[in-house]
Amino acid sequence: MRYWVLEANVDGYRCDAADYVPFDFWQKAIDSLRSIPNREIIMLAEGARTDHYDAGFDMNFDWNFYTKGKDIFVQGTPAIQWATLHQYTYGSVVEGKHKLRFTSNHDECAWHDTPIGLYGGLDASIAAFAATLFYPGVPLLYTGQEIGYPTQLPFFSNLPINWNYGQSSLTRYQELLQVYQAHDVCRNGEFSDYSSTDAVCFKRHNNQKSLWCLVNTKNNLYHINVPTELQGMQTAELLSGQDVVFSNQIQLSNYQIQLYVLE
Structure with missing residues (x-):
């Protein structure tokens, strides 16, 4: 592992099936990698053991969050359960460490289905x-999901991707990622949840601003109650550019996403 850092300048490892490797090995290996001068190493465990953090990993896979998301969008599980799971999960995450969260990955796209198939359509998968x-x-953004690629990608096969496909899908992903990149609060803000049965509603906030994320998890029109602190405020919805004055409810169309930044 040190060889590839020193000779090929890799900046970290995603460690496959990390749950099945003893803690002592990971701790020794990661300590050795981090002892290399002038290197910032990222270590990702494909696993869920809480002792991965103690071994030195920066993050591991959050399979439970992924499964809950599918249940919400496909099985009708109340959207509010996502926040409950999140708060429980991060109760055991060491400060400065993280969970990797995804709607697709190498295993799911190879052996189960594309995001479009997993969530019941392109709009649902983007939501x-x-x-x-x-x-x-x-x-995590997995290969091909940003263009809504319709084909599963078995990673033991050579399957070139047609990157000219799905440009409208690509634009939608780009718009979301541009908001994420433009506002530090999206990555580091505190989390407060206001979700309901059918809609995700939460804010990420710090001393300077707040980002509000609203997502309809269902294929039907939905009216979500607006938190009291927003009512009467005026701003623009970031994806549409539409000016909004918050009343006591917001209408969300099928699988609609709305994003607001307030300072």
């Missing part, structure tokens, strides 16, 4: 990604 993106954690 699920938007909520995942703005939740605390480190978001």
Whole structure:
């Protein structure tokens, strides 16, 4: 592992099936990597053991968050359960460490289905990604999902991707990621949840600003109650550019995403 850092300048490792490797090995290996001068190493465990953090990993996979998201969008599980799970999960995450959160990954896209298939359509898959993106954690964008690629990608096969496909989908992903990149509060803000049965509603906030993320998790029109602190305020919705004065409710169309930044 040191060889590839020193000779190929890799900046970290995603460690496959990390739960099945003893703690002592990971601790020794990661300590050795971090002892290399003038290197910032990222260590990702494909696993869920809480002792990965003690071994030196920066993050591990949040499979439970992924499964809950599918249940919300496909099975009708109340959207508010996402926040409950998040708060429980991060109760055991060491400060400065993270969970990797995703709506697709190498295993799911290879052996189960594309995001479009997993969530029941392109709009649903993008809505699920938007909520995942703005939740605390480190978001994963897996190969091809940004263009809504319709084909599974078995990683033991050579399957070139047609990157000219799905440009409208690509634009939607780019818009979400531009908001995420433009506002530090999206990545480091505190989390407060206001979700309901069918809609995700939360804010990421610090002393300077707050980002509000609203996502309809269902394929029907939904009216979400507006938190009292927003009522009467005026701003622009970031994805549409539409000016909004908050009343006591907001209408969300099927799988609609709305983002607001308030200072």
